[in-house]
Amino acid sequence: MNENIKLYVNTIKYLKPSQIYYRINNRVKRELYKKNILKIQAPRSLNVKRKNEYLIHSMDYDPAYLKRFDEKDIFNNEFNFININKKVDLSTAWYDPEIQQLWRYNLHYFEYLYKLAFEYEKSSDNDYYDKYKEMITNWIENNHFAYGDGWHPYTISLRLTNWLVTSEVFNDELERDSAFESLLNESAYVQYRFLLQNLEKDVLGNHYFENIKAIILGSIYFQENDVQEKFEKELLVQLKEQVLEDGMHFELSPMYHKIILEDLIKITYWLKDSDTYKKLTNYIQSMADTLYSFENNFGKTPAFNDSAKGISKDQECLLNTCELHFGIKPNQKYIFGKSGFYIFEDQNKKVIFDNGEICPSYLPAHGQCDALSYELSWNGSPFIVNSGTYKYENGPWRDYFRSTSTHNTVMINSHEQSQAWGSFRVAKRIHGLKRKQFLHNDISFFAGEYLNYLGEKHKRFIGNISGDLIIVLDFTKAEAESESYIHFKPETELDIYTSGVDISTKNKKASLQAFGTERIEKKQGWYSEQFNFKEENDHLVLTKSKQNNFFGYLINLNKTATDLKLSDGNILITNQEMSRSIRLEELEKLL
Structure with missing residues (x-):
């Protein structure tokens, strides 16, 4: 055919x-x-x-x-x-x-x-x-x-x-x-x-x-x-x-979530004397909670599925209107069980982790290949980012920004997660999703799993070790050619050494230590925070060693020297303040 x-x-x-x-x-x-x-x-x-x-x-x-x-x-x-x-x-x-x-x-x-x-x-x-x-x-x-x-x-x-x-x-x-x-x-x-x-x-x-x-x-x-x-x-x-x-809009786009919330605010305002008013304000509360949970202290519209700055009203405007006209104040949430988003947040950082479907089954228009991707803001400023949405017109740029490799996730055997094609279509797609939250050796983990459209499995575990330490663990078949992508906000400098990377951005320094990898490469890509505006940015490509099922990296947002060792299927993370161990075989069975 x-x-x-x-x-x-x-x-x-x-x-x-x-x-x-x-x-x-x-x-x-x-x-x-x-x-x-x-x-x-x-x-x-x-x-x-x-x-x-x-x-x-x-x-x-x-x-x-x-x-x-x-x-x-x-x-x-x-x-x-x-x-x-x-x-x-x-x-x-x-x-x-x-x-x-x-x-x-x-x-x-x-x-x-x-x-x-x-x-x-x-x-x-x-x-x-x-x-x-x-x-x-x-x-x-x-x-x-x-x-x-x-x-x-x-x-x-x-x-x-x-x-x-x-x-x-x-x-x-x-x-x-x-x-x-x-x-x-x-x-x-x-x-x-x-x-x-x-x-x-x-x-x-x-x-x-x-x-x-x-x-x-x-x-x-x-x-x-x-x-x-x-x-x-x-x-x-x-x-x-x-x-x-x-509370999340079902197209799983933070931008469209804000657009629908604005629409709902207007409709509810016009129907203030209607019998449906109370039901409508309940939906506003739920959607406002989600908006606040995603964007407060994040510094940007999160780039999951088609999302861009400058299309919807901003968070402050929408939440102020909710309070002014409906007396609604948002509540912080961290687990979004239906849409599949998880949030880590503490004094220094905020991580949003996408464990959801690519799109509603019958509505693929704004889906991107971002399964198990995440974004990280550091002290309220974007740090690790998905590449965004540049334009809707069919062509190479639309294909590029929807692709797996432009997101902070993993590609297996050079296969896209889903068949995103045309401007707004998706054919075969990810399936078999699982997600879970658990504690393993005093580390709080969010975990997810899917099969790409060819049936190849990817599991990801993101652990919040401390206020400054995050570990990202990826599981694929040992023989699979697997690459993990990490995209940084423009003007971030990356200096690769033997098993890791020194990272500098706006007078802040961080580091990344890789394990289970065959090589680490720095490549140039594109970042688009707004329609029709793109900037060059650097990203890392970590290639898994075929001797392992697991590979990944430790992000250190502190100058404190931290040591990571992989031995006999165990990861040991130590510094002056703590020591944590992760048993990979045990971890893999938890999902």
């Missing part, structure tokens, strides 16, 4: 039958809309509820968020999205194929309206309303019904939300400008109705959640109580599906 056909078959087999049905159904309907066989028209008169509290000042006007948009640039039709700055002709930019699609999507989202609204509220300068009106009018005139990115259900979901929320700020101007008010409301209604008939049930996950958010807001704005009631019920169904029992 052709290899591409195999990839498709092994991807499609994980989908729900309903996803396949809705993919075909939505595409057929889209063509019928284009041919004017299916139509959506706004009624002659629309009863709207604009004088309502849709805007959440603490979140929509968050200073860090508004810094993304410069009002002078907006007036000049110049925008910086995903680290690409462009001055555009709006009449063509909406659908310009020469512009990166994700950039075009951001233009369609209309998030920059919050900057105009904020400046208008501050100054009452009508120029901000005029620009608001100009941009919305331009979109309506140049995005013909059912054609192009502008009529993708996801862009509708974000744009519709942003149009309706910011219209509250410009209410007085809209009441004086009845022609534009009618144009705005009619277009918003047609988009709302189109979205209702073209929900992303073929994709599900965060896309479908965005659809639900926009539909609930639209139903409140256009006072369609039957639609609101129906989608409040669907919201609860999706929350049960998408928010795992431990």
Whole structure:
């Protein structure tokens, strides 16, 4: 069978039958809309509820968020999205194929309206309303019904939300400008109705959640109580599906976790008089606990699956809003049994260890080959990092940043953990996951196991020996060619000696001692903390000796000399303050 056909078959087999049905159904309907066989028209008169509290000042006007948009640039039709700055002709930019699609999507989202609204509220300068009106009018005139990115259900979901929320700020101007008010409301209604008939049930996950958010807001704005009631019920169904029992969003991406939390905060704020309010705040509490547990004193958005800085609101903004509007304060957690994340944290360091699946079985879009990888922050600053997410467009860079070797984990026999392919697909994937927490000879261990898509087993044990010492132990078959990768934040210096590495970063020094290895190499790679921005960084490649099942390394974040010896299947770690032993055969049997 052709290899591409195999990839498709092994991807499609994980989908729900309903996803396949809705993919075909939505595409057929889209063509019928284009041919004017299916139509959506706004009624002659629309009863709207604009004088309502849709805007959440603490979140929509968050200073860090508004810094993304410069009002002078907006007036000049110049925008910086995903680290690409462009001055555009709006009449063509909406659908310009020469512009990166994700950039075009951001233009369609209309998030920059919050900057105009904020400046208008501050100054009452009508120029901000005029620009608001100009941009919305331009979109309506140049995005013909059912054609192009502008009529993708996801862009509708974000744009519709942003149009309706910011219209509250410009209410007085809209009441004086009845022609534009009618144009705005009619277009918003047609988009709302189109979205209702073209929900992303073929994709599900965060896309479908965005659809639900926009539909609930639209139903409140256009006072369609039957639609609101129906989608409040669907919201609860999706929350049960998408928010795992431990509070993590089921796509296992810290970035998308924050995006969904923001959506949930908005929906709950709009539904404060609803019977579902209490249930929604319970989900907010759970998700806020997870966000705080991951990011407090970590110094970055953790890079597991597709995650990048500058897309979602930041931790401080989201948690402040939770407390301000719902009285919710987050709690620290260390074990996330459903999603598979474990956290070590003490005065000097914080480690997040990924023991989870690559993705929900039917939603592989944002999965990366990061099983049993970890990130380490030292004194609140990133130190050992996964490589991140550079772009979504299909191609070598997308493949690179999704690959096993760009994560702090192990590759066996040069085989990827899972078959990540295209922009958003995964065919055969890791399976047979196990995870466990235990104490072994006074060392607290988190451990995990999986089989890669070819059935090759990898076990990893991460032990928290003390505030400054961490041990990482990997188990694969003795005859397997196994490589362990350790990626460092840019500007970290690595000096390799016989059995270890001296590490220097920002006036701090650490060391790494390897064992069970045939060689240690330093290689140059790439780190991307934000979309479309990458930096060179160094990483280590530790090659396992074929005489051993176990290999690994000791990370020492202190200048205290520490000795590591491997003898007769035992590891002995000693310094002036302590002595610890690890019996490898016994350890392996504990998982």
